[in-house]
Every structure is written in C-alpha cells, then in structure tokens.
Amino acid sequence: MILRSELIAIGTMTRLHGKRGEIQCRTLNTMWDEAEAEFIVLELDGLYVPFRVLDWRGKGEDLLFTLRGIDSEAAALRLVGAKAFMLRSDTDAEAVQMTSWSDIVGWTIIDAAHPDQRYTIRRIDDSTANILAELDDERLIPLHDDLVQAIDDKQHILTLTIPEGL
Numbered sequence: 001m002i003l004r005s006e007l008i009a010i011g012t013m014t015r016l017h018g019k020r021g022e023i024q025c026r027t028l029n030t031m032w033d034e035a036e037a038e039f040i041v042l043e044l045d046g047l048y049v050p051f052r053v054l055d056w057r058g059k060g061e062d063l064l065f066t067l068r069g070i071d072s073e074a075a076a077l078r079l080v081g082a083k084a085f086m087l088r089s090d091t092d093a094e095a096v097q098m099t100s101w102s103d104i105v106g107w108t109i110i111d112a113a114h115p116d117q118r119y120t121i122r123r124i125d126d127s128t129a130n131i132l133a134e135l136d137d138e139r140l141i142p143l144h145d146d147l148v149q150a151i152d153d154k155q156h157i158l159t160l161t162i163p164e165g166l
Contacts, residue, residue: 002048005106005156007041007085014062015080021070025063025084032056032063037090040065042082101131101143107156109135112149121158 011027025040032040039050052068070076083102102124109119119135124143132140141162150159 002041002050002087003106004048006088007048008088008091009083009102010040010086011063011084013042013079013082013084016073016076017064019073020066021072021076022064022066023070023076023079024059025065027061027063031091032086033058035086035090037086039087039090040067041085041087042079043085044079044082048085101126101133104133104156104158107158109133109141109162110157110159111162112159113161115159 008031009028010032011025011029013023014026015024016022017024038052040053041048041050043049051070053065054068055066057064067079070079105121105124107121109121111117111119119137119139121133122136123134125132125134125140131143133143134140141160143160147160147162148158149161150157152158
C-alpha cells in the first residue's frame, strides 16, 4: 500500500488528449521534469494507484501522459480529476522540499505557543481559498504562510502559531 507520506504532489489530471488514452496533467511544480520516474501515482477513490508511464511530454505548464493499461477514451476519462503524484524515492532526496500544502500530510504540527503539544496532520482541505489542516484530534486549523514559524523538512515538523480558540 502506498502512503501519502511517500508521495509528492505534481498536479491534477485535467482532460483527455486525443482518442488513444493520452491524458493531460496540469502541473503544480517541475518535480516530474527533473526526475526519472517510471510511475505516476493517481488518487482514485481515496487510494493511491500507480500507473507505469509509457511516454510523456511537456505542453506549457501541462504534461501529456501515456499510461500502461489506459489506451482508450473511456479508460482515460475515469482518470480526469484525479490528483497526480510521484514517488519521493524517484527524486533527489536533498532537493525534495514542501511544494504544496498537501505534501505535509503525516507531518507533525507544533503550536509555537505550546511547544510541548504535538499533533499529526491527517489530511489537508484545499477545496476553498482557506486551506485547512485536519489534525489527529479532528480539529481543523488554518494553514497560512503568516502562521508558519518554522519548517523542518528532514524531521517533517511544522511549527505554527495556532490562533487562540482553535
């Protein structure tokens, strides 16, 4: 089973391209371009499903993928809207940094005002402009650059100023 902590978000599958199953991915970053990955991982029905990449090419800020087993419009249509990831192991470990808020699922949050209190991020809600982290105690806290005190990429710790009352 693939865990979210093993993945780096690269974008979202946005639409079909042609009639032979090629699919377009709107990218968030250049991580895919800089790696030599054999697999792309898509989030389908809450699961992370790997697909072997047969071919890919860039198109502006979009990438076009040909995936093993996806060779028709109908098969590719099932993937439209899926979030796309790559394995962290396919990147240079020293170069991997947080590229989007969704990359911190599984990280520890420390409240700067109460450093003895630690929480684990269960999921990120980025469905609105106000990005929220759901913690292991089921609280939702806002994620905003102004609240970030420190980021420890190596130990996966985010120190925040958590607003009073949350």
